[in-house]
Amino acid sequence: MSNEAASRATQDVDAHTRVGRTFWGRLSNWSPYRALMGLVTASPRRQFLILAIFPLLWVLTQHLGPMLQMVRVSLTDAYPVAPGVEQHFTLDNYARFFGDQIFWQPFFRTLIFAGGFTFCTLILTYPVAYFLARHVSRKNQMLFLLLLLIPFWVGEIVRTYAIMILLGNTGALNLVLQSLGLIDRPIPFMYTSFSMGVGIVYLTALYMLLPLYSALEKLPRSYNEAAADLGAGAWTRFRRVTLPLTIEGISSGCTLVFLISTGFYATPVLLGGPSTTTFAETIAGFFHVAGDEWPTGAAFATIMFFAALVLTAVFQKLMNALRKGDTK
């Protein structure tokens, strides 16, 4: 009885002193935690390994893993493997791509479209970025930029749908053209490469605008003033000073927009027609039907990925060479 009371009393004292400490004080003096941290901090090397092991495993298994698995599946004859069936290594899935026009035509079409749309986006957004960086006071720049950002928070599908309403046969554009008397009958904008282009440019413009804006904004205005001082006209100033010094922004904006454009699936499905089938739609086709088409789909996705990667790498090299050539 008295023992129990005594132990309760000491517990109370303990509880009291423990309550008296702050949370961090209690934690850092709690012996199991101390022992654990002692082990962790025993050497800088061990501390680093404990910090590094999870990120390393994560990027290997979650970031690289899916890509590697895709490549692996593309080299097999059946996936998912049905019970009792043996899986074989094969290159047939890649051979299929070159064997049929129905496959490689959308592939080249996608790359050409993506390149073209990227160029259009660049032409469209460069003056906007230039205006923002050069002609808007620093105080208002964020406001003007924010105004453009708002629509880009809206999702891909909603914005694609908005373009459908704009370009439909009874859409706003045809209505305006008709009421102006420019056309008698609605122009069928929809389900063409035009509608697809308008949609894709609409979706990607921001990814071009932001790198351009930050490149232009970093450029000191004094460069242009110096050029003007030396007698360069507006066009010469732009071509000889501004453009070469913003090549980095152009290059990263184009790379981003190109990669994003090649990856669109819903937009071409909704805005394009039979004559504009993209490779994304071709690839997706293999995943809608029975599972034994997966390896082919994986092979096509792999081809697409490496083609996009090689093209952007070549493009960046070219832009780099251009920049160096200009600064010489």
Add this chain to the structure above:
Amino acid sequence: MNRGNRILLSCVYWAFVLYVFVPLILMILMGFKDSKFIGFPIKSWTLDWYTGIFADAEILSTLGYSAAIAVLATLISVAVGTWIAVLLEGRKFWGRTAIFGMTVLPALVPGIISAIAFRIYARYLGIEPGMGAIVWAHAVHNVPFVVLVVMARLSTLPKSQLEAARDLGADPIIAFLRITLPYLVPAILGASIFCLLLSFDDFVRSFFLGGYEPTLPVLIFAKLKSGMSPEINAIATVALVLTAAIGIWAERFTRRMNKDTKA
């Protein structure tokens, strides 16, 4: 000359503003049209489409489903991304470039390829199509954005801050929780909002990894395939208002936080 340029450029800017806003405004207007037929002109107006969707249990549950996916995926991305950022920022070690490259990889893979790769990998890991698979794919896809934002903020934390904490008796974990984490709050909030929007708006990954229950963009897509209707406009408008509101609020909030910590 300069003045002329300026006027010309400002016209281009405002034309661009029209270009990005007009389609959305038209889309919103169409949701109030009192007719099942999509197209201009709009002769009479109604709110029936909105009362319809708010009475539709399926649409409401889809909204909740999308939001739940976005929140879960964001929590994972932020935790993992912050950890990776802490490892990569301000440290030199063998293989750093390789790890950084692998970190940003999911952000660079074109959408359809990323969706296919996740679809195959989910099968390989034994994750059934559905909520778990979508959350996982969104989380992985969004990690690079968190890493980049958090690294940018972390690079401005003076090294002496952590050293001072260690010096005063904080072990690495307590120093992280009491010094680094509070400093990162604006970046983490900004990255979270960005992830929430990316995940909520994502179509292609949700489409290929989803089960029978659609997310909001997948639902809109499916309805669109079976024909346009002002009902879709109403749903899309709700999604638009939600995302734009979160975006604007986040922009203001992070800017205020940044201003506070700069002082």
Add this chain to the structure above:
Amino acid sequence: MTDQTPLVRIEGVSKHFGDTVALDNLTLDIARGEFVTFLGPSGCGKSTTLRILGGFERPTTGRVILDGQDVTTQPPEKRQVNMVFQDYALFPHMTVGQNISFGLELKGMDKTSIKRRSDEIMAFLELDAFGDRYPAQLSGGQRQRVALARALAPDPALLLLDEPLGALDAKLRGQVQQELKSIQRRTNKTFFFVTHDQEEALTMSDRIVVMNKGRVEQDGTPEDLYFHPASRFVAEFIGETNLLSGEMRGHDGDAVVMDWFGQTLRGHAPAGAPPEGAPITASVRLEKLGFHASRPETGNAVQGKVVGKTFLGSRMAVDLMVEEAQGATLRAFVDAETGQTVGADPVWIGWDSDSMAVLRD
């Protein structure tokens, strides 16, 4: 405390960063209650030493012993050592009070003791009024005091100060130097101070260790270093001095005899005398040179011609050319009145053999 064992013992410590040697085999004791300053240009190894003592770097070789305990591999949080950082490193999201309590909390003190101790230290450093302010709301001098309070609060055995006055303006710096010295006396703590500013070092320290290229150049009291520099580096780094290049001739009792362009001069060699015939450099401080109307009886004397004068307020710097020594020049500090009277006529310049030190190169 009358404990005679050194508080800190640095034993053969080296630190390599890749191929560069930041610290080369340093061995040193620091006594309890001492104000030691590590002085030298950037990259001399002084900051590396400080960081090794703080636990932020591990030495490549050697040991660090603190209060009889080997702490070489101990992380900073386990050491009874606190630091005042160059940029103060105050936590911006915590108030002054929270900053000061930070170390106390982690020691596991209860809330009442934390309050008592932080109030005490804030009163001691006259920070009582600022407890609820954030660092951003304080002036540079106040921040510096908060950093000091935060480091002193957990009652460290050793306090490290990493150029803590660098961010203050010149006027405030002088005042803070006095304050720091008096705080060190009143707390009787061991201060390890790192700076590249020789004036700061001379004003505050009990002992100065001059570092260069990862090695100790000289270790002694401020007076020692100033008047008896052992090496050319120390002579040039601390204060202004006349450097006389000559040749070693021999000994005369305790004194060393040298030849300076045909003039025979006597000095002393704190770092040991070089062999006869070796080329040597000697240093004599500007204020040690005196002007005489006729050749002084004792000590060194040469005759010189005034070639320039610089007025410095309370005193004057006079440049002299010694024709007999192949036109070599000397510079002397004299009070302003004497400076005004010397003129066209040659004067005798005299100095004690004690005030001229033969240097190690």
